[in-house]
Each structure stands twice: as C-alpha cells, then as structure tokens.
Amino acid sequence: MNTKILRWSLIASFAGFLFGFDTVVISGADKTLQILWNSSDVFHGSVVMAMALWGTVIGAIFGGFPTNKIGRKKTLLIIGILFTISAAGSALSNDPFVFAFFRFLGGLGIGASTIAAPAYISEIAPAKDRGRLVGLYQFNIVFGILCAFLSNYLLSDIGPNAWRWMLGIQVFPSIIYTLMAFSIPESPRWLYSMLRIEEAKLIFDKIGSKEDVQSILEDLDNNSNSTPLNENIFMKKYRFQLILVFLIAAFNQLSGINAFLYYAPRIFEEAGLGAKTALLSSIGIGFINLIFTLIGVYLIDRLGRRKLMIFGSIGYIFSLSMVATSFYLNWTGLAVPGFLFLFIAAHAIGQGAVIWVFISEIFPNHLRASGQSFGSSVHWVLAAIIPSMVPILFTSFGVGNVFAFFAFMMVFQLLFVIFMMPETKGISLEEVSKGLINK
Template identity: 70%
Template sequence: MNKILLWSVTAALAGFLFGFDTVVISGADTKLQELWHTSDVFHGSVVMAMALWGTVVGAIFGGIPTNKIGRKKTLIWIGILFLLSAIGSSFANDPWTFAFFRFLGGLGIGASTIAAPAYVSEIAPAKDRGRLVSLYQFNIVLGILMAFLSNYLLRDAGENAWRWMIGIMAFPAFFYTIIVFTIPESPRWLLSKSRITEAKAVLEKVDPTAKIEDLLHEMHLGNDNEDKKGETIFLKKYRFPLLLAFFISLFNQFSGINAFLYYAPRIFAEAGLGESAALMSSVGIGLTNLVFTLIGVFLIDVVGRKVLMYIGSIGYIISLGLVSIAFFLKWEGMQVPVFLFLFIASHAVGQGAVIWVFISEIFPNHLRASGQAFGSSVHWVLAAIIPSMVPFLFSTIGAGAVFLIFAVMMVFQLFFVIFMMPETKGKSLEELQETIFKI
C-alpha cells in the first residue's frame, strides 16, 4: 500500500499544476493589459482565456494519447507541457506569444483530468480507490491556494514581477516531470494492449498476492480482447455510463462553482462589501475549499460517493437558495459571504471530491480514457461557457435570479443522485463494469 500511495500522490500532483496554472494568471492580469495596451475584449478572450481554450482541447483529445501511448507517458508529456508553458509565458514579449504558451498549459490541464484519475483508479485497491483518486482534486485546490500565496509574495518583485509570478511554476513542473518517470505503467492498460509480461511485472509490484490470470479473467481479456479493440463509448451498451458521466459533469458546472470562483470579488461587491472585505472573503473561500476537500477525501471510501453527493446537493440547494433570497431582498453585510462559504463547503465535500473519482470508475478498462475524455470535455466546455455569461446575466436579470437558476439545477442534481447514480464504493473496476451494464 505504501508504494501505491506514493505512485498515486505522484500522479495526482498533476492536479497541483492544474490548480496553480489556472489561478497564477490572476496576479498578472492588469499588468499585462497595461503593458501591451490591449482592449478589454482581446485581453479577456485571448490573453486571459487562452489557457481555458487549451483546456477544452486537451480534454476533448486527451483520451487519445492516454489510450494509445499509456497513462504514464501521457503524464510525462503533461509535465513537459506545463514546463514549456511556464518558461515560454514568462519570457514572452507580446500577447500572441504569451497566449500560445498559455494554450500549451491549458492542454496539460485538460489532459491531466483524464490521465491522472484513470491511472490512479487502475492501480488502487477497491477499498482505497476513492480516497486515492480524490487526491487529484485535493491537489487542484492546494495548487490554487499556493498560486494565490505565490502571487502575494512576488507582488513587489519589481517591474517584471508578472514574469516571476508566471515563471515560478517551472519549478514544480520540472519536479513533477522528473518524478513521474519513477511510477510504473498501469497494469490494466498493459493488459488491454496484450502486453502480458510487462503487466505481470508491474502487478507483482502493485500487489504481490495478485495473479495475472485472475485479473485477465476479471477483465474478460482472455478471448475477446480483439473484439473490443474497435469499440467506442457511444455504443448502445455503454449508454448508461455515458449518461452518468454527462450528468455529473453538467451538474458540476450548473452549480455555478466556476462562475463563482472566477467572480468572487465581484459577487461580494454586489452584496455590498467593500474592496478589502471582498478580497478577504475570497481568501476565506479558498481556505474553506481546501479544508472541506480534505474532509471529502477522508470520507469518500467510508460513507461512499452517493452519501457525499446527497450532502453536497442538499447543501447546494440551501446555500444557493439563501444567496438568491439575500440578493432579492437586498441583504447586506456578512450574510452573503456566510451563505457562500456554505456553498463552497457543500461543493468541496460533494461534487469536488466525487466527480473525477466517479467518472474514472464507471467505464470498462479498454474505454476508460475515452470515457474520461467525454466527461472532462462536457465539464470544460460548460466551464468556458457559463462563467463567461455571468457579467451579462448579472447586469440583465440580476444576481438573485442567477443564483436561483443554480439552486433549481441542484434540485435536479438531487433527483439524479436519488434515482440514477449507482454507488461505486468498495467494488473492483471489473465488478462495477458488470453491475453498471446490468442496470
């Protein structure tokens, strides 16, 4: 178990780079626009958003290398993309070069949401799989906090402080790229490629008591591996896991989580808080996210995925409903921040802890990367669309109506959890494959 924990943590560090890369740009925001004299539209859609569009592309196509060249090699290339992005962006002297290297980082983010959870889910024992895979989400949240801290510490580094803010990520990216060479390839992926001897050697490291014949039998690869090579996730028999991945990804973004994280200071200002109070509340949101993500990591293999989603859904409905009421009734002061702290806690312990674990569990071994890519793509396309609509919606229908829409969507999520979502706790990936396809 110690080796599996070490390998899982190593792969999950891709999440740290994900979180760090996503937030670190905030420290260079205004400085870059002043430096290159760009319009608001160009600055927002190209300079600031290019990494996000790279994430969408990486999520859509990241399943291809994850399946073709393997989980380990894909993770190595992800580290290289982050490294190139950090170095290239920090030395850029024009907005287009900067945007290009930020796009590379986005590719790394999108691909990491596929390769890292898939890898950990395939090496982890069933009883610990949820906790180990959710380390990826914990690292995302940790990376976000470290980026905020790094930007704060480097804010007075001179005229080129923004270069240090962006370039500092080269150090964790380089460290990650080196240590990911030390992990073995996923034995399940090796077996799916009929590389039996290599899979046996890795399996002996992962679980010395396991027999390769038993795993082959569980995976049904003894006689029909060739028949499965042409399959896709869009076949009729895989419709149910496809719908599960679609709905959990859709509800994740229709909770409003990314819209809120991107515009937290604006939302707090709308609630009547001053600038300093809004910034302090944003820091508190980050700490709350980290603490409750950690709680979710510890609970996911104890109470199960569905229980956490029940807790999160009910917390979403209550908190978002209260936020909506607060805006409609024009409550001012600390009510809205308190309600939004509850919202973040509900997300972190529920959807935040569950989504990447759940999607990595519900597809068969030979289609796991494709399934991860589908769920991740739905997530990131909506993550690009919904936050971009927030300023417009706030100015037209108002913040109260926006949060009411999010609250109603979480009622639908609760129905999804009650009537559709299966529990995956404590079952092997092969047992889940049999269970889900029989539902």
C-alpha cells in the first residue's frame, strides 16, 4: 500500500476520532447536567443531550455543499475548527442554552465529517484497499468512543466540575487534527469533477496511484451533457442507489446503537449495576467496539461488504433479543453487559465497518458528496430522534420492550442485505456507480 495514501487517509480519518469522542463524551455528564440545571426528562433528552445530534443533522444535510463547492480538504479544515470551538465553549458554559449552542457546533462538525472524510479517502484510495482505508474512519470513531469512556472514568472523581474537564479535553485533539489537515492534498477526483484536470494528474503522479485515471476522464465525458449543475441524486436513474443509501443508514440507527452509546451508564444502572461499575462497564464497551472494528476493517476487502453485514445482522438479532429477555426476566449481574458486549461486537464488524465505506462508493464522482450527504442525513435524523426519546421510551414502555423493537428491526436489515445489497469489493468507483444506474 502506498505510504502517502495511507498517511493522508489516516489524517482525514482522524475526523472520525473527534466524531466518536464528541458523540459519547456527553454520557459522562448526563445525570450531573440534569441535576445541575434541574431539567425535566423531555428538556434534558431533547435539548441538553441531543442538541449535538441536531447539529449533526444540519451538518449532514448541508455538509455536501462545501464538500462539493470548496473541496474535501477545506471542508475537513473547517470541521477541525468547529470541533475546537465546540469543546471549549461547552466546557465553559454556565447555562443549558449556551451549552446546547456549543454542542450544536460540534454536531455540525460531526455531520460534515461523515461526508467529507469518507468521500476524500474513497477518492484517493485504490480499489483493492478502499474498504480498509475508508474503514480507518470508522476505526477512529470507535477509538474516539473508547477514549471518551476512558477519559470520563478517569475524570469522574475530580470534583463537581468534572463534567467541564470531560468536555473540554477535546480541545487538544481538535487542534492537532486541524494542523495535520493542512498537510494533505485535495482529492484528485474532486479536481477532475471541477475540470481542474492538470492539478488532478499532478496529485495522481505524486502518490504514484495505479488507478486507471483514464476511466475518470471517460466518466466525465459520458456526463458532459449532464453536469453537476443539472443532475442530482433524486433523478430516476439514481433511484436504486438512493434506496440503498436510505436503507443502510436507517437500519444503522434502528439497531439502537446511538441510543445505547449515549445512555450506556444509565442502561447498566437499570440492569442493577452500581454507578461506578456502570461507568467502568462503558469502558468495556469501548474496548469491544475497537477490537471488532479492527476485525471488520481487516475483513472488509477480503470477505466483502455483504458478508460482514450478514454476520452483523445475525449478531444483532441474537444479542438484542437476549438483552430484551434479560430485562423481561430480571436477570441481574453480568447478563445485560455480556449481551450488550455481543451487540457492540455485531455492530462493529457489520454496520460499523461497512456503512461509511458503502455510502461513499455507489454514486458517481460528481454526485458522491450529495449521495454521502443524503445517507448521512437519514442516519443523523434518526440518531437525533431515537436517543432524544430514550428516557421517555424507557419510562413509558420499559427497557425490555425498547430492545425487543430494535431486534425486530434487525430482521428486516438481514432481509435487505440478502435480497438487495450489491457487493462493491475490489471494483473501481466508476464501475460501481455505472453498474447501479437505472437498476
């Protein structure tokens, strides 16, 4: 594997670390903030806890515009700045509305990163290594999640302002990422789509890519009568890609993954664990997530996207069903943490490893950011709605029923993978998109 491509992919994928850290770090401050600001379950869930996710929705919906207009690199730089401001502002906030505003800015960074980073990496990666390289983004997400859980645990006993340190420590990796992003080149495929062909060729020469760049030129020629200005992802010819992106993004959140990550300590306490043990169990979740994400990234270009999704779906169905059963039958001890560890493993090796790779592969070059934006928007709208409803759903319907619903949804995901999802392993981006048009 070309070392320059690997280095640039690692730098771009580090946006995923900030994504993972920012998403989960709030779990350590969950109950403290609700008590501090005397918030109701509805206000706490939908404003204090979920405001970053609503920012993520906006970032996902509109992040395709800067990614397309000013390029992948500049968008990645803006993302780093947003994370830096968000971390500092959240830590210094003394009011729930000010806190929510700065968390919203971090959400914008998360949403935009799910578009710009996978698109950038997929466009510089050779076909044979694309899954693993784009998978680095997901690896960094779960590494960030693990670091957030670990950081929260280590900072939990430093005093009443521990939550400020939990949130503020993210300033340091955000600054490091922003500085590193200056050193990467622009995506050559984006330059081609902007007809800056000579600049793109220079970058391909610089990285020594063996990709057939002529196929990119041919793709541009074939679409010369349908430029990005008058073509969009909602046209009939792209309907199948749109359905694929919608379903994989929707099922990702209908597994309950974000609801669980946001409220892991609370769920463990509901299962009978003490507060400190619950927080420690959350670190275990982070380790399991990291290990099985590594396995998924290792296998994605060997077994393919579909097989990993099938393995993950079966693991989802079993583990979520057993979590629901544990709450129905009042099993105590390590039953619930054990099944939730299995749930995280199933997610990491399946949806976690595949989603951002798959979404970044199936649209043509000039619509990739728009397709990525659509998939990210579906993902994050549900990721905002579901966690914000968790406190109410747990109270109204019971924890067991909520997890039973998630298990039921994963049966439909398994059917989707078996009957609809195409394999994209080892196929160039141009060939993938051409094969799916008008299908």
